[in-house]
Amino acid sequence: DVVMTQSPLSLPVTLGQPASISCRSSQSLVHSDGNTYLNWFQQRPGQSPRRLIYMVSNRDSGVPDRFSGSGSGTDFTLKISRVEAEDVGVYYCMQGSLWPLTFGGGTKVEIK
């Protein structure tokens, strides 16, 4: 199985400051069709996960543009340009290139 490793586990951030989460995969996520199926999810307390980013860098509808995704191969990053109070929660990366699909262990974003 592809192992997805996120860092840090916990990320205290000051409101208005940037935040960055890293996600590394144990093998390349480039699919045989040439695409890279790396997604990012936000899970607010008590809620279902919500997809923010698909295929590395594409924002889902309604996702604020302060969220951005980048990376390639085995190394990916989610960035929040200016953290707002509503961004508190746990963030997960997930690879959809190889079955079984796998999630990272999560990064908890909290306000300092």
Next chain:
Amino acid sequence: QVTLKESGPTLVKPTQTLTLTCSFSGFSLSTSGVGVGWIRQPPGKALEWLALIYWDDDKRYSSSLKSRLSISKDTSKNQVVLTMTNMDPVDTATYYCAHSAAGYWGQGMLVTVSS
């Protein structure tokens, strides 16, 4: 508008079989490329894909749980059913169904395994 909703028992006893149903709307499982899957999350822990079924009846399972899982679909009813045998307290979790691309999720349901 795409919606998904999980249903089933909230409490099962150890060794019993769990059967969960995902009822969805806003898309069809007969459309090429579409799938519906199940994901679980133990309390305070990370997410785990369990199974996925595609429009062409291709089925995929978690490596570690494959022997205990079965997924099926009823396209006419817009439903996907997951069964998990030999339930154990460690299987206590919130179970979600999701569109294959995981862009849409159900609200989830907590299933507790306890005698």
